[in-house]
Structures are given as structure tokens and as C-alpha cells.
Amino acid sequence: MNLNNVLSEIEKVDADVYDRLDTRRSALRNFANLGGKMALAAVPVAFGGLFKKAYAGTKSTADVFGILNYALTLEYLEAEFYATSLMSNNLLPAGEVKNGIITISKHETAHVNFLKTAITAAGGTPVAKPTFDFSGGKGSGNGPFKTAFTDLGLFLAVAQTFEDTGVRAYKGRAAELVGGGDYLTAALQIHSVEGRHASFIRLMRKNLGSGVGDLKPWITGKQSGINTPAVQPSYDGEELTTQATINIININGFKISADAASEAFDEPLTPEAVLKIVSIFFAS
Amino acid sequence: MPKSQLTESRLLASKEEIAQLSRRKFLGFAGAATGLIVVASSCKKETTASKSTLDGVDLGSGDPGILNYAYALEQLEAAFYTQVIMSQYSGITAAETSFLTDIRDHEVAHREFFKNALATGAIAALEVDFSSIDFGSRASVLATAQAFEDLGVTAYNGAGRLITSPDYLVLAGKIVSVEARHAALIRELVTPGSFADNTALDANALDGARKPLDVLAIAGKYIKTKINASNLPTY
Numbered sequence: 001m002n003l004n005n006v007l008s009e010i011e012k013v014d015a016d017v018y019d020r021l022d023t024r025r026s027a028l029r030n031f032a033n034l035g036g037k038m039a040l041a042a043v044p045v046a047f048g049g050l051f052k053k054a055y056a057g058t059k060s061t062a063d064v065f066g067i068l069n070y071a072l073t074l075e076y077l078e079a080e081f082y083a084t085s086l087m088s089n090n091l092l093p094a095g096e097v098k099n100g101i102i103t104i105s106k107h108e109t110a111h112v113n114f115l116k117t118a119i120t121a122a123g124g125t126p127v128a129k130p131t132f133d134f135s136g137g138k139g140s141g142n143g144p145f146k147t148a149f150t151d152l153g154l155f156l157a158v159a160q161t162f163e164d165t166g167v168r169a170y171k172g173r174a175a176e177l178v179g180g181g182d183y184l185t186a187a188l189q190i191h192s193v194e195g196r197h198a199s200f201i202r203l204m205r206k207n208l209g210s211g212v213g214d215l216k217p218w219i220t221g222k223q224s225g226i227n228t229p230a231v232q233p234s235y236d237g238e239e240l241t242t243q244a245t246i247n248i249i250n251i252n253g254f255k256i257s258a259d260a261a262s263e264a265f266d267e268p269l270t271p272e273a274v275l276k277i278v279s280i281f282f283a284s
Numbered sequence: 285m286p287k288s289q290l291t292e293s294r295l296l297a298s299k300e301e302i303a304q305l306s307r308r309k310f311l312g313f314a315g316a317a318t319g320l321i322v323v324a325s326s327c328k329k330e331t332t333a334s335k336s337t338l339d340g341v342d343l344g345s346g347d348p349g350i351l352n353y354a355y356a357l358e359q360l361e362a363a364f365y366t367q368v369i370m371s372q373y374s375g376i377t378a379a380e381t382s383f384l385t386d387i388r389d390h391e392v393a394h395r396e397f398f399k400n401a402l403a404t405g406a407i408a409a410l411e412v413d414f415s416s417i418d419f420g421s422r423a424s425v426l427a428t429a430q431a432f433e434d435l436g437v438t439a440y441n442g443a444g445r446l447i448t449s450p451d452y453l454v455l456a457g458k459i460v461s462v463e464a465r466h467a468a469l470i471r472e473l474v475t476p477g478s479f480a481d482n483t484a485l486d487a488n489a490l491d492g493a494r495k496p497l498d499v500l501a502i503a504g505k506y507i508k509t510k511i512n513a514s515n516l517p518t519y
Contacts, residue, residue, distance in 0.1 A: 171457040196465070196484070264462055265462065
């Protein structure tokens with residue numbers, strides 16, 4: 001293959017490709033050098049300053065703000081959901097469940113603050129927190145999950161759906177952050193925490209028992225282990241057993257079932273699919 | 285050294301540098317447009333060339349280098365859980381056997397996926413060193429599992445920014461959240477409530493992210509084969 005020909009083909013499509021990549025790279029390198037010398041709490045601010053430098057004047061600025069605000073909206077949803085549960089009397093049994101929810105609640109609040117700080121420092125405007133209706137009734141308070149704060153089983157089912165959806169939502173925007181340096185890394189660092197949360201909630205549901213089927217910390221096929229069809233869009237598409245055209249079932253002679261093949265890879269969701277899923281929880 | 289040889293070797297080196305640079309830029313486009321096969325084949329020449337000049341198994345450069353890096357880590361995890369299931373620790377419960385068998389299958393699936401995706405560009409099978417692990421002891425096995433899973437999460441989180449192909453980045457994302465699910469489960473088996481505690485997360489509730497060389501320095505204890513990561517992209 002003649003690389004010169006390939007490169008000139010690319011230049012025809014995007015004449016500025018080298019300049020843009022190199023400028024962004026060197027800006028990110030500068031940040032990496034700086035980061036090691038700074039206190040943790042100051043990082044989001046520097047993050048923002050760098051962002052202005054790397055993306056200023058390109059259309060990517062709006063795109064990345066859009067992604068961060070999208071993430072912030074989902075974190076608002078989760079943070080308020082857990083905070084409300086902790087204020088609901090007699091919902092969470094003392095011990096592993098309640099302690100775990102306290103931990104998760106703190107994380108979601110920290111994610112909200114982290115994203116707000118990063119967006120503001122970069123010169124953007126964080127979106128305002130929407131008004132939520134956790135019944136899933138679009139503000140009517142009368143949706144399918146209206147007993148979520150009095151019924152532990154339903155509460156954990158909604159929590160599981162939020163966490164599994166969160167994992168898929170972050171993954172669904174990763175491709176847009178290629179070349180995004182610290183922004184991509186931060187998104188990945190939140191993404192895997194959502195995965196940890198999902199695993200814990202699933203384990204709690206499994207341990208508490210009834211009506212969850214053979215629920216595992218990972219997603220089998222497109223099963224939710226939840227007896228409410230309203231959550232199914234969060235799981236549709238998780239049943240894939242082929243990755244990048246490679247069939248995972250019994251790959252290379254190893255005994256890998258369809259269940260294991262689907263569990264081994266979590267699938268992304270498009271922003272459109274995510275917004276449709278969470279829109280029933282928005283009152284405004 | 286005769287002058288003509290010197291000139292030739294300089295020329296070769298600079299040709300290789302140019303090829304690396306061009307390939308890196310090319311991959312970003314190729315990944316989106318044509319995906320796996322082009323990328324895997326474009327790395328073949330380079331890994332062969334580097335192997336002859338440097339010590340150890342060369343992971344290669346660019347996106348294929350990062351995939352080989354992931355392949356190396358998945359080889360380590362898959363070998364570990366395969367051994368865990370073959371020689372189960374005393375007192376293992378049915379639930380633990382079920383969880384650990386699932387995890388073994390996931391890690392084998394990841395390993396074989398990378399092997400096939402890299403095709404002829406894949407590094408050879410690595411030789412592991414599990415002499416420090418007592419496979420008869422629950423505490424030893426689960427502590428190692430926790431260390432591997434947490435390390436895997438930080439490895440993918442730290443390597444994501446080095447990937448130029450959107451398709452590969454999403455694939456890495458599909459795997460890392462499963463590693464995070466594993467990590468949380470293993471942590472609950474070791475210490476209830478530790479699924480995402482402050483030994484895994486920072487003050488902003490962010491998971492860890494490590495550079496490839498830092499990950500390999502930690503994983504090296506368990507890998508006999510010498511790995512050369514010097515051609516991987518850096519930040």
C-alpha cells in the first residue's frame with residue numbers, strides 16, 4: 001500500500017488534520033506535565049483551562065460541552081434518586097444495602113460536582129438540574145415506579161436500571177471523545193465506577209432473592225431480572241455475541257456459551273435511546 | 285562502520301519513523317471507515333521489524349500496540365481464572381464457583397477476541413508466573429483476583445486516550461465496564477461494602493487510570509515473558 005497516496009486522500013477530506021491533531025496533542029502534553037504537580041482538588045479547574053486552549057475556535061467545543069452536560073444530566077438523575085432514598089424512612093435495611101447506597105450516593109454527588117466544575121472552568125455553562133419524577137410518570141407522580149421509595153425490591157430494580165443505563169450511556173459517547181485526552185480519561189473513570197455500582201446493586205438484588213431470576217453482577221443476554229417491561233429498552237441490544245465481526249461463542253474452540261459471550265461485553269446506547277429511556281423521569 | 289552502511293541504516297530508521305507517524309494518523313480514519321482488518325494488517329510489517337532489534341515480546345505501536353497490550357493483560361487474567369477453576373480453593377461455595385467460572389469464561393472470551401482481532405499482528409502466548417499465589421487458599425486467590433481486576437480497570441481507563449480508532453475505543457469500553465463489574469463482585473466477596481471504596485476511587489469518585497508502563501511494572505510480577513512496550517504511544 002502506498003502511504004503517500006493514502007495520506008493525500010485524507011488531506012483532500014480534511015486539510016487541517018495534522019495541524020489540529022498536533023496542536024491538541026501538545027496542549028494535552030502540557031497539561032499532563034502540570035497535573036503531576038497539582039493538588040487533586042485543583043484538577044478540574046486546570047482541566048477547564050486546558051480545554052479552552054485545545055478546543056477554542058473549533059466546532060468540537062460545543063460538541064464536548066454537549067457530552068459533558070449530557071453526563072451531568074444523568075448524574076443529577078442518579079444523585080437525586082439516591083439522596084431521596086436515603087431520606088425515605090424504612091426503605092433501606094441497615095447493613096450492607098444501606099451502607100452501599102450511602103457510598104453510591106456520595107459518588108453520584110461527587111460526579112455532579114466534578115462535571116459542573118470542569119464545565120464551568122472550561123468556560124461552559126453547566127445545565128440546570130431538571131425536576132425529576134422518579135415514578136417514571138413524566139411529572140404525574142403516577143408512573144410504573146411510583147412505589148420505588150417504599151418498596152425495596154422496586155427501588156433496587158430502578159437503581160439497577162439507572163446504573164446499567166449509565167454504563168451504556170457513557171460508552172455511547174466515548175467515540176466522540178477520541179483525541180480528547182484528559183476529558184476522555186475522566187469520562188472513562190466515571191464510566192467504570194457506574195459499572196462497579198451496577199455490579200453491587202445486582203448482587204444485592206440476587207442476595208435479597210425472589211423474582212430476579214438468575215441475576216448476576218453482569219448482564220446476561222438482554223435480561224433485566226425485573227418484572228416491568230418499562231425497563232426493557234435499557235437492556236435491548238445487550239445480547240450481542242459477535243464483536244467486530246468476530247463470533248465470541250465457542251471462539252477458537254474454547255467453550256464459551258451465548259450467555260457468557262454476551263456477558264463479556266457491555267454494549268453502548270445512543271444518546272437518543274438514553275434520552276428516551278430517562279425522559280419518563282423528567283417532570284420538566 | 286563504512287559510510288554507505290551508516291547512511292542506509294539512518295535512512296531505514298527514518299523511513300520507519302515516517303511509516304509509524306503516517307500509520308498513526310491513518311488509523312484514525314481507517315478505524316472509522318473500514319475497521320478491523322485494515323488495521324490489523326497494517327501493523328504486521330512493523331512488529332516483525334521491531335522484534336529483530338529489541339529484547340522481549342514487542343507489543344508494537346499505534347492502535348495495534350494498545351490492542352496487544354490489552355491482549356497481554358487478558359492472557360494473564362484468563363490464565364489465572366483457568367487455574368482457579370482447575371484447582372479450586374478449599375471451602376469454595378457453589379455461588380463462588382459459579383461467579384468465578386463466569387469470570388473465567390469472560391476473560392477467555394476477551395483473550396481470544398484480541399487474538400483474532402490482531403490476527404497475524406498478535407503477540408505470542410505469554411508465560412505466566414503464579415508462584416506467589418496459593419491456589420488452595422480463598423484469601424490468596426481472591427486477593428489476587430481483586431488486584432488483577434482493579435489493575436485491569438485502571439489499565440483500560442489509562443489506555444483509552446491512546447487509541448485513535450473510535451471503533452477500538454468503544455470495544456475497549458465494552459470490556460472495561462465488565463472488568464469493573466468483576467472488580468466490584470470480587471471486592472464484595474473479600475470485604476462487604478468495598479465494591480468501590482477509597483482504595484479504588486479518588487476524592488472525586490473517579491476510578492483509577494494508569495499508564496501502560498506503570499501497569500506492566502505491576503503485572504510483571506506474574507509474567508515470565510519479557511515484554512517490550514517501548515513502541516507504544518505515550519502521553
